Amino acid sequence: xxxxxxxxxxxxxxxxxxxxxxxxxxxxxxxxxxxxxxxxxxxxxxxxxxxxxxxxxxxxxxxxxxxxxxxxxxxxxxxxxxxxxxxxxxxxxxxxxxxxxxxxxxxxxxxxxxxxxxxxxxxxxxxxxxxxxxxxxxxxxxxxxxxxxxxxxxxxxxxxxxxxxxxxxxxxxxxxxxxxxxxxxxxxxxxxxxxxxxxxxxxxxxxxxxxxxxxxxxxxxxxxxx
Numbered sequence: 001x002x003x004x005x006x007x008x009x010x011x012x013x014x015x016x017x018x019x020x021x022x023x024x025x026x027x028x029x030x031x032x033x034x035x036x037x038x039x040x041x042x043x044x045x046x047x048x049x050x051x052x053x054x055x056x057x058x059x060x061x062x063x064x065x066x067x068x069x070x071x072x073x074x075x076x077x078x079x080x081x082x083x084x085x086x087x088x089x090x091x092x093x094x095x096x097x098x099x100x101x102x103x104x105x106x107x108x109x110x111x112x113x114x115x116x117x118x119x120x121x122x123x124x125x126x127x128x129x130x131x132x133x134x135x136x137x138x139x140x141x142x143x144x145x146x147x148x149x150x151x152x153x154x155x156x157x158x159x160x161x162x163x164x165x166x167x168x169x170x171x172x173x174x175x176x177x178x179x180x181x182x183x184x185x186x187x188x189x190x191x192x193x194x195x196x197x198x199x200x201x202x203x204x205x206x207x208x209x210x211x212x213x214x215x216x217x218x219x220x221x222x223x224x225x226x
C-alpha cells in the first residue's frame with residue numbers, strides 16, 4: 001500500500017485513501033458496472049493517487065445514494081485523465097479520424113453517458129459501504145442508472161441520458177445493410193431510426209415522404225454484392 005500512497009502528501013488522511021479504493025474500483029468497472037473499453041483499472045489507480053481532489057471524490061462515491069455535482073465534476077476530471085483529454089472532444093476526434101466507421105465501445109463516454117455510469121457506480125459502492133450494516137435500507141436501482149420493469153422485475157441499463165447526436169446529424173444517419181436492416185448490423189434500427197434515401201438499400205424500415213412505409217418489390221432477391 002505504501003507504493004500507492006507515496007505520491008500523496010505525507011499528512012494526507014490514509015483512511016480517506018482507503019475509502020477511495022472502493023470508489024475507484026466501482027468507477028472503473030466490476031461485476032455489474034461496465035468498464036472503460038481498453039483502459040486498465042491500474043492506470044486509473046495510478047492517476048487518482050496523484051490528486052487529493054480525485055481521492056476525496058472517489059472516497060465520496062457511495063457515501064450517499066445520490067451523486068453530488070462536485071463529486072461528478074471531480075470524477076469527470078479523473079476519467080478525462082484516463083483518456084488523456086476531455087472525453088467529449090476525444091469522442092468527436094476519434095469519430096472524425098475513423099470517418100464515422102468506429103464501434104461504439106471504442107469511443108469514450110459522452111457527458112450524459114458518464115453521468116449514468118457514475119450514478120450506477122455510486123449505487124453499487126453505496127451497497128458495499130453498507131455491507132456490515134444490519135438490514136440496510138437499499139433503494140431500487142431504478143433511477144440510479146437502470147430502469148426496472150415493475151411487471152417482470154427486469155433491470156436494464158440506461159446507456160444514454162440524451163440524444164446521441166443533434167437532430168441534424170441523426171437525419172443524415174445511414175446504414176450499410178445489404179438486404180434489409182437488422183439490429184445486428186448496427187444500422188438505423190439500432191439507433192431507433194427509420195432508413196433514409198442515404199441508406200444502401202430500400203427496405204421495410206424506410207418511410208416515404210408521405211409517411212407510408214416502403215415495401216420492397218424484391219425482398220426475396222439475392223443480397224446485393226459489394
